[in-house]
Amino acid sequence: MPTALDFYFEFASPYGYLASLRIDEVAARHGREVAWRPFMLGAVFKLVGTAPLTTYPLKGEYMKHDIERSARRMGVQFVLPPGFPHSTLAAARTFYWLVDDDATTAKAFAHAFYAAYFGSGEDVSAADRTAAIAATLGLEAEAVLDAAQQPAIKQRLKEETEAAIGRGVFGSPFIFVDGEAFWGGDRLDQVEQWLETGGW
């Protein structure tokens, strides 16, 4: 069976949101699965010495414009949430709580969270909000809130983030195709070309 693509993303990343809407479809066209791997971009920022895009002078303004333009180009609804970026720790933990037993639900949760955050522009920083989003998929809100506080789940997210950094991940989205790294939602065309041709 061909190797799955690794899709690293941060739940507070607008470009991660845009890529999340296309990555499975791109992979499927070439008979590939995608392993979704949320990580904490804040840990990377500390290591690399960077900061959220929208906090830079000039670059921040451009990025806001570019994200909206990129979404329009894809025909996707996008609203930059007021107060962006928010903490998405609860969402990432919820994902890892789900993924081993039921990757399909984990992915559905990720889509639902992203849709609320960047599709509707909601403030999702409270863990309650994450639990409410999970509840729309039939999950127990209380169980979600509990899971996000379990030491093993917290540890899992830490380890996944460390593993991401160990593989050179420094931004979101970050995609591996057979060991080849692609950074950025605007590289999905290259990801597809790599899948088609095996590289250049």
Place this chain on the structure above:
Amino acid sequence: MPTALDFYFEFASPYGYLASLRIDEVAARHGREVAWRPFMLGAVFKLVGTAPLTTYPLKGEYMKHDIERSARRMGVQFVLPPGFPHSTLAAARTFYWLVDDDATTAKAFAHAFYAAYFGSGEDVSAADRTAAIAATLGLEAEAVLDAAQQPAIKQRLKEETEAAIGRGVFGSPFIFVDGEAFWGGDRLDQVEQWLETGGW
């Protein structure tokens, strides 16, 4: 006559080099000219709080790989010059010394400089080297060295850099199509789509 595209670039920018090889051709397909505008990216870094891409942990390694991969994809020769990045002040000044009287020669000089720097991987930091590159186009090496020290030329580059910043330029390459800004050599496809459709 339709408005020219503005192509802002730093002579020490590998992605600027790659874009320089395609920008005129993209514009010409849509009946447009391109005004080339070198600027000093170092001044922008100070303002924005960023640094040369290759100096960041993780990001730097990825960038080196991505530049080489992008060049291969275009079928373009690329060598990262040892000791990169070098000062390219003399080159930017030479360009502005030439451009008002003879934009064609200014562009030919920019191509020749980029070819030496990133096509062959030469150390171009000495003003002598810039003059020697200009000399291959029939310019007088002594006149080039002299021009790069003229207060008016120095001032021109400063003003062009300030004007670039005033328009929101924070990286290289940076392209304006009818007031719409595109950052990055990998956005030439979007530049072309914008030219074709008038925007989306």
